[in-house]
Amino acid sequence: MNLLRVHPRRELLDVHDEVNRLFDGAFALLPGSPGTTWLPPVDIHETESGFTLKMDVPGIKPEDIRIRLIDDTLTIEGERAGQAEENGKGRVHKIERVTGRFVRRFTLRTPVNSAAIQAACRNGVLEVTLPRAAEAMPREIKVEVA
Numbered sequence: 001m002n003l004l005r006v007h008p009r010r011e012l013l014d015v016h017d018e019v020n021r022l023f024d025g026a027f028a029l030l031p032g033s034p035g036t037t038w039l040p041p042v043d044i045h046e047t048e049s050g051f052t053l054k055m056d057v058p059g060i061k062p063e064d065i066r067i068r069l070i071d072d073t074l075t076i077e078g079e080r081a082g083q084a085e086e087n088g089k090g091r092v093h094k095i096e097r098v099t100g101r102f103v104r105r106f107t108l109r110t111p112v113n114s115a116a117i118q119a120a121c122r123n124g125v126l127e128v129t130l131p132r133a134a135e136a137m138p139r140e141i142k143v144e145v146a
Contacts, residue, residue: 014107038080038098042106048138050112050131055104058124059097065126069114074130077103111135 043054057065057078065078082099111133118129 017105038100038102039104040102042104044106048132050129051108051110053106053126053128053130055126055128056124057121057126060121060124062121062126065119065121067117067119067128069108069112069117072108072111074106074108074128075103076106076126076128077101 040056042056045052045054053074053076055076057080060078060080065076068075079101080099108130112130113133116131120127
């Protein structure tokens with residue numbers, strides 16, 4: 001049985017981050033909005049051994065992605081460059097692909113082994129593996145007969 005510690009301040013900050021994410025996402029959808037951020041979609045799966053995070057980052061070179069773990073916060077940031085303007089080579093009729101900088105932050109509620117975190121980018125999908133720390137691994141306790 002896992003005990004969940006409630007941290008009211010952390011819960012409030014999580015709500016604040018979620019509201020900011022919603023507003024950032026709404027404004028990032030406006031084409032041509034200079035300086036806006038965009039938020040690549042993320043899937044997070046949990047197993048007994050840890051967590052796997054998958055993020056869609058098409059068109060971004062792996063060397064342009066920065067991943068940091070500070071305390072219990074995982075930060076992933078990067079930038080998708082826009083197309084260079086082609087002067088005198090035709091007209092642009094439509095631009096829908098969002099470009100610019102993105103930052104995603106995730107609060108980890110379970111300790112992870114920071115030395116064993118791995119990240120790989122294949123076919124436009126960033127996959128980050130976060131193994132649980134030894135003290136966070138589930139263990140079974142044998143009941144002795146008294």
